[in-house]
Amino acid sequence: MSTSTIPSSLFESLYEKLSVVLQLTQSSEGVTTPQARQALLQATNDFKNALSQAKDYASSLPGGELSVMDQDEVIEMLTKLKEHKREQLAQFSSRALGSDQPTDSTEGGTMDIDSTASTPVAS
Incomplete structure (x- = not known):
């Protein structure tokens, strides 16, 4: 089909x-x-x-094998993940806006990368 x-x-x-x-x-x-x-x-x-x-x-259909309870759990998990991403974005924005003044570490070209920015939080 x-x-x-x-x-x-x-x-x-x-x-x-x-x-x-x-x-x-x-x-x-x-x-x-x-x-x-x-x-x-x-x-x-x-x-x-x-x-x-x-x-x-x-x-x-994709997801058609999931029960209503399973679908609710997936929706809840995705909602939590979305909220976590929003919190991370807000934290990043506040750090970026708060650090408009160039510092020695950013002028030197080295930068720390947050590897957990795209990692889902385990429930």
């Missing part, structure tokens, strides 16, 4: 297929005749197959 485009027609057809099943179950003739039962069986199978295809497609 290609993950480049979302088959929106598949997902949109689910409503229509479910509507057909509901109409057949609530019709005046119900499921009393063999033809009505056969039509209901066909509509139910059609809906079930479309739903199965939609589930398979959704599961094949």
Whole structure:
């Protein structure tokens, strides 16, 4: 299954297929005749197959295998990482703004590089 485009027609057809099943179950003739039962069986199978295809497609999406709780954990971790990066940027900005006066160490061309600036904080 290609993950480049979302088959929106598949997902949109689910409503229509479910509507057909509901109409057949609530019709005046119900499921009393063999033809009505056969039509209901066909509509139910059609809906079930479309739903199965939609589930398979959704599961094949990147991150589709994650549960809601796992997704929440990833979002929380990324939010913490973003906040940590903002704090580092604020600290760097305050140091850079606070040291506008050239010093002997910066004029000499040597500079300390903070290797932890892009390292995530372990939780």
